[in-house]
Amino acid sequence: MNHQQPVKIALAGNPNVGKSTLFNTLTGLKQHTGNWPGKTVIHAEGQFSYKGVDYTIIDLPGTYSLFSNSADEEVARDFIVFERPDLTIVVLDATSIERNLNLALQVMEMTDKVIVCINLIDEAKKKGIYINEKALMKKLGVPVIKISARNKVGINQLLDTIDRMISGKISTSPYQIQYSPEIEKKVETLIPHVQRVFGKELPARWLALRLLDGDESFITAYSKKIEKERGDGLTHEHSYPAKTQQL
Known part of the structure; x- marks a missing residue:
């Protein structure tokens, strides 16, 4: 894939999962904030480069779902659907994966270009929680990476996975919820x-x-x-x- 424009990444997740910490870790000082057009919702955007490829990453508002219950949810939903980012990273809290998976499953209904990023693995370890990311990856059909954004653990693996997905070396088959x-x-x-x-x-x-x-x-x-x-x-x-x- 030959990108003249920067590769566009959306960062989604529940509130308080460390999403903004990951955003800051990836972009450093190369970021700016404003408001989404017509909304009082904060818009944060940043840049980083990896292996000669430029990326623009958009930190979406923290939400528990992508339905239309709030301005935050509408902003996050509309960006993924209308702007069609090259990749969406869904950040989960390792200490409450079950609750966080709701958002990940919704994103996977909207796009197949998804990486699930399990943050706060250091906190999970303290609580005696072990996450088998390979089993989760097999079930979800998308890459699953364990990280600690604040301690910069797993960031290189995440960057490498982003690179491999954008270059087409990783294909996904996201799990789809079956309804009645x-x-x-x-x-x-x-x-x-x-x-x-x-x-x-x-x-x-x-x-x-x-x-x-x-x-x-x-x-x-x-x-x-x-x-x-x-x-x-x-x-x-x-x-x-x-x-x-x-x-």
């Missing part, structure tokens, strides 16, 4: 319609689930995106509100 037979049947019916309306622009299965969920916030966000692109002079074949009538 009734929901799965509806999703299966919706997917061809979603693909006809959106092409490959959005993750079809994820979008079908959002439509079934009646996620009006997402529909509004997508409509605004289309309006902005038209305003910027970008051509777009479809208008979300009109075409969704077909679904």
Whole structure:
């Protein structure tokens, strides 16, 4: 993969998992903050280079899910879906993996370019918690790296995994949650319609689930995106509100 532009990485995770510590460890002083457009949510972006490749990393707001319950969740969701980062790193707290996995599974419904990063392994060790990352990797279908961001443990392995994923040496097959037979049947019916309306622009299965969920916030966000692109002079074949009538 030949990147003229910097490779774009999104950093996702629950609040207080050490996500910002990892962001600071990777970017050092090469970072700046502001607000997301139209939101009071902090936008933090930084740069780093590894093996001759330049990266831009965006520290998404800490959230417990990617539904539409708050401005933070909407910002994180919209970035992963609309900006389509080259890679999304989901940071988990090693001492409460089960609770944190909810967000990781949601991200894996939206993109297959995912690395799961288990932080605070030093804290887990103190509590007698051992994590078998190889078993977790096999189950989740994406790379799983154990780190301690503040002690810089595992950072080189993370950087090497990022490099191998971006260069196409690692392929992923993210675990997909299976819902009730009734929901799965509806999703299966919706997917061809979603693909006809959106092409490959959005993750079809994820979008079908959002439509079934009646996620009006997402529909509004997508409509605004289309309006902005038209305003910027970008051509777009479809208008979300009109075409969704077909679904």
